[in-house]
Amino acid sequence: MAAEAGIACAGLHKAFGEVEAVRDFSAHFASAQTTALVGPSGCGKSTLLRLIAGLDMPDRGTVAIDGQPPERLRERGAISVAFQDPSLLPWLTAARNVALARKLARQPADPALVARLLQMVGLGQFAQSRPATLSGGMRQRAAIARALVTGPGVLLLDEPFGAVDELTRRQLAQDLPPLWHEMGATTLLVTHSVSEAVLLSDRVLVLSPRPAQIVADIDVPLPHPRSPALPDTPAFHRIEAQIRAALSHALDAA
Amino acid sequence: MADAVIGTLILLALWQGLAFALQDRFLIAGPAQVLGWSIANAGLIGRALVVTGSNAALGFLAGNLAAIGLAALALVVPRLIPMISGLALVVFCLPMVATGPILRVMMGPGNGPQIVLAALAVYYTTLIPLLAGLRAAPASWLDLIHVYGRGRWAELRHIRLRAALPYLAAGLQIAAPAAFLGAMVGEFTGAERGMGVLTIRFTRALDIPAIWSLAAIAALVAIAAYALIGGIARRILHEPPPVILAPPPGGPTQRGWMQALAVLIAVLALWWAGMRLAGLSPFFAKRPSDVLAALAWAPDAAQTRGTLATALAQTARHVLPGYCAGLALGAGLAVLLGLVPRLSAVLTPLAVALRSIPIVTTAPLIVLLAGRGAAGTVLLVAVMVFFPTFVACQHGLRQAPGRILDVFDSYAASRLRKLIHVGIPAMLPALFAAARISVPAAVLAVTVVEWLATGGGIGGLMSLSASVSDYDMLWSAVVLVTLMSWLGHAVISAAERRVLATHAPEQVRP
Ligand SMILES: Nc1ncnc2c1ncn2[C@@H]1O[C@H](COP(=O)(O)OP(=O)(O)OP(=O)(O)O)[C@@H](O)[C@H]1O
Ligand SMILES: [Mg+2]
Numbered sequence: 003m004a005a006e007a008g009i010a011c012a013g014l015h016k017a018f019g020e021v022e023a024v025r026d027f028s029a030h031f032a033s034a035q036t037t038a039l040v041g042p043s044g045c046g047k048s049t050l051l052r053l054i055a056g057l058d059m060p061d062r063g064t065v066a067i068d069g070q071p072p073e074r075l076r077e078r079g080a081i082s083v084a085f086q087d088p089s090l091l092p093w094l095t096a097a098r099n100v101a102l103a104r105k106l107a108r109q110p111a112d113p114a115l116v117a118r119l120l121q122m123v124g125l126g127q128f129a130q131s132r133p134a135t136l137s138g139g140m141r142q143r144a145a146i147a148r149a150l151v152t153g154p155g156v157l158l159l160d161e162p163f164g165a166v167d168e169l170t171r172r173q174l175a176q177d178l179p180p181l182w183h184e185m186g187a188t189t190l191l192v193t194h195s196v197s198e199a200v201l202l203s204d205r206v207l208v209l210s211p212r213p214a215q216i217v218a219d220i221d222v223p224l225p226h227p228r229s230p231a232l233p234d235t236p237a238f239h240r241i242e243a244q245i246r247a248a249l250s251h252a253l254d255a256a
Numbered sequence: 257m258a259d260a261v262i263g264t265l266i267l268l269a270l271w272q273g274l275a276f277a278l279q280d281r282f283l284i285a286g287p288a289q290v291l292g293w294s295i296a297n298a299g300l301i302g303r304a305l306v307v308t309g310s311n312a313a314l315g316f317l318a319g320n321l322a323a324i325g326l327a328a329l330a331l332v333v334p335r336l337i338p339m340i341s342g343l344a345l346v347v348f349c350l351p352m353v354a355t356g357p358i359l360r361v362m363m364g365p366g367n368g369p370q371i372v373l374a375a376l377a378v379y380y381t382t383l384i385p386l387l388a389g390l391r392a393a394p395a396s397w398l399d400l401i402h403v404y405g406r407g408r409w410a411e412l413r414h415i416r417l418r419a420a421l422p423y424l425a426a427g428l429q430i431a432a433p434a435a436f437l438g439a440m441v442g443e444f445t446g447a448e449r450g451m452g453v454l455t456i457r458f459t460r461a462l463d464i465p466a467i468w469s470l471a472a473i474a475a476l477v478a479i480a481a482y483a484l485i486g487g488i489a490r491r492i493l494h495e496p497p498p499v500i501l502a503p504p505p506g507g508p509t510q511r512g513w514m515q516a517l518a519v520l521i522a523v524l525a526l527w528w529a530g531m532r533l534a535g536l537s538p539f540f541a542k543r544p545s546d547v548l549a550a551l552a553w554a555p556d557a558a559q560t561r562g563t564l565a566t567a568l569a570q571t572a573r574h575v576l577p578g579y580c581a582g583l584a585l586g587a588g589l590a591v592l593l594g595l596v597p598r599l600s601a602v603l604t605p606l607a608v609a610l611r612s613i614p615i616v617t618t619a620p621l622i623v624l625l626a627g628r629g630a631a632g633t634v635l636l637v638a639v640m641v642f643f644p645t646f647v648a649c650q651h652g653l654r655q656a657p658g659r660i661l662d663v664f665d666s667y668a669a670s671r672l673r674k675l676i677h678v679g680i681p682a683m684l685p686a687l688f689a690a691a692r693i694s695v696p697a698a699v700l701a702v703t704v705v706e707w708l709a710t711g712g713g714i715g716g717l718m719s720l721s722a723s724v725s726d727y728d729m730l731w732s733a734v735v736l737v738t739l740m741s742w743l744g745h746a747v748i749s750a751a752e753r754r755v756l757a758t759h760a761p762e763q764v765r766p
Contacts, residue, residue: 076405
């Protein structure tokens with residue numbers, strides 16, 4: 003197989019006992035692109051991200067990132083995941099939680115970057131707070147900062163804004179994508195919000211109910227950086243409607 | 257804090273009131289009298305405290321280092337965990353009342369037995385939480401390590417060691433009073449100085465103010481040690497202490513039985529090899545074969561068996577009702593206070609403090625109050641079981657998940673309803689954990705009272721055998737008592753697994 007840039011999933015299968023979470027999933031994610039995965043709850047999105055990160059092994063099929071198995075990239079600290087549950091270490095402050103990722107990825111400490119990212123996710127005031135004193139949304143934002151601090155080549159975001167309020171969510175949707183574009187990260191974003199999917203990504207994959215299969219592959223040919231006014235444009239609405247239709251079609255078929 | 261002060265004042269007032277009411281029966285010395293006696297005998301007590309305290313501290317150090325070492329071994333070779341916790345449990349089930357005198361003849365005069373008993377009293381309660389703590393990290397924290405391609409070392413360094421610290425702290429906190437208790441029991445075996453020696457002396461003399469003062473001071477020291485370690489832990493750690501719910505050991509599966517058998521063989525081998533290597537005289541350092549012979553084919557085997565059976569039956573009549581009453585009262589009071597939160601705020605700090613009292617050292621008091629008959633012994637066992645059960649159950653009740661309670665609140669459910677549907681299921685794991693760990697504690701309590709005060713049952717038999725150097729009988733009694741404790745523990749673990757499988761499946765790890 004020629005070393006292909008980006009993430010190549012070929013025939014992925016994953017079952018937990020009787021429960022089949024992913025069935026025959028094949029897709030290619032182009033380098034430095036952002037792809038949103040939308041699909042009904044429990045359809046296997048998180049499982050898919052874990053397979054791509056190499057945290058779980060597929061029962062069948064392969065994942066190749068720039069032609070290499072995920073382990074190789076993980077060893078270089080080139081993958082970051084913002085998990086659905088923020089999983090911050092309770093004994094570390096927000097800043098130290100973020101800094102820990104650089105240590106684990108064997109990168110030199112960079113307090114200035116840590117501070118800048120925390121500022122950017124709106125936690126500038128809370129750098130020295132421990133997770134127990136942060137709200138659910140604040141913890142998620144800290145987890146996003148942690149995912150970004152290593153400047154990863156592959157960025158996997160599992161419902162990163164799930165517990166964040168609408169206003170902050172819009173702000174983050176403005177501020178964060180330029181960051182991961184600048185890093186040239188190949189980004190996969192799981193979300194339940196159709197408009198967020200359109201706003202943040204270059205491409206949207208609509209998944210069927212469990213086991214996850216692609217039911218629609220929709221391009222988002224809107225220019226970057228995306229303006230706050232974008233959600234009010236006809237082009238945006240058209241793509242949104244397309245995704246909604248695919249989603250309800252998938253649900254009806256099940 | 258204010259609630260704790262109120263609770264303490266209430267307790268002191270009750271104590272003083274009781275002393276006043278019963279003053280012509282010469283049973284109770286009130287707080288004022290205790291204070292007076294303690295000041296008058298400050299020098300005597302001070303010297304005894306230094307002796308017992310330093311032995312307890314050495315034992316505390318040794319026992320906890322051993323626990324940490326064993327936990328480290330378990331971490332490096334996870335396959336050894338069932339063997340390590342199995343052996344640890346057997347050693348924890350050894351009745352101190354008999355191991356004390358045996359250690360005394362092996363080690364001679366001096367502080368050896370006190371220190372060893374203190375170490376034996378603490379290592380188990382540190383080891384078990386530590387083993388749980390080292391495994392307690394949620395999978396998502398470990399995923400974080402794996403995402404960056406790091407392995408077991410990074411897991412250990414960044415997550416597991418730190419995550420285990422609160423568990424270690426909780427273990428050490430319980431260990432502090434236990435070490436003091438172990439050292440005192442060690443002194444009962446014929447030491448020359450220390451709090452245990454004074455306790456025995458004044459009990460024989462029926463010196464009421466002295467007995468009450470010694471018990472009060474031992475309690476104060478234990479509570480202070482408990483509070484001190486808790487305070488240090490709170491300063492260093494930033495998360496609340498964990499509930500210590502060690503999952504029950506392996507089930508009555510094929511593998512469970514194999515493991516039990518392996519542990520049994522290891523115990524026998526270690527016992528035999530230990531006696532051989534130490535080169536101890538077979539006169540008092542019996543081997544497994546000696547005990548088997550004494551029970552099975554020695555000329556007087558039938559008589560030995562009969563004596564042991566009678567003694568065990570008598571002890572069982574005290575320990576079973578006491579144990580059940582302690583469990584029921586502990587769980588019952590916890591549930592009751594769950595319905596009256598205000599009362600709970602006052603009583604809980606008090607109960608936490610009282611739990612750390614080395615109850616056994618108050619044995620003479622309880623016998624004074626309840627007499628030498630069954631009542632006193634049953635009461636002491638009940639008290640010994642009551643406090644840990646109460647504290648654990650309260651903790652368990654408070655573990656009821658806030659979100660679920662919110663759901664009930666949204667339907668304006670009554671307190672009773674919430675208790676039945678949320679609180680009690682959340683409490684069950686704690687109740688079982690307490691019931692398990694209380695088995696050896698109840699045996700310790702009953703044997704100490706029999707030894708120190710009533711002279712009956714298996715504790716009395718062990719003390720008699722020790723004093724007449726009937727080591728065959730003594731070792732046989734040790735083996736039987738250990739076996740009984742171990743079986744009791746196993747029975748409760750089995751029940752626990754069945755109940756938890758339906759009520760708290762997340763607590764039963766594969
Ligand atoms: N470790 C596991 N063990 C057993 N079953 C699992 C495990 N992880 C996931 N599953 C099952 O796989 C299916 C897909 O789960 P997954 O978490 O991938 O869904 P999801 O699409 O991320 O859902 P959501 O949008 O609610 O987060 C579910 O039915 C789930 O029960
Ligand atoms: Mg998910």
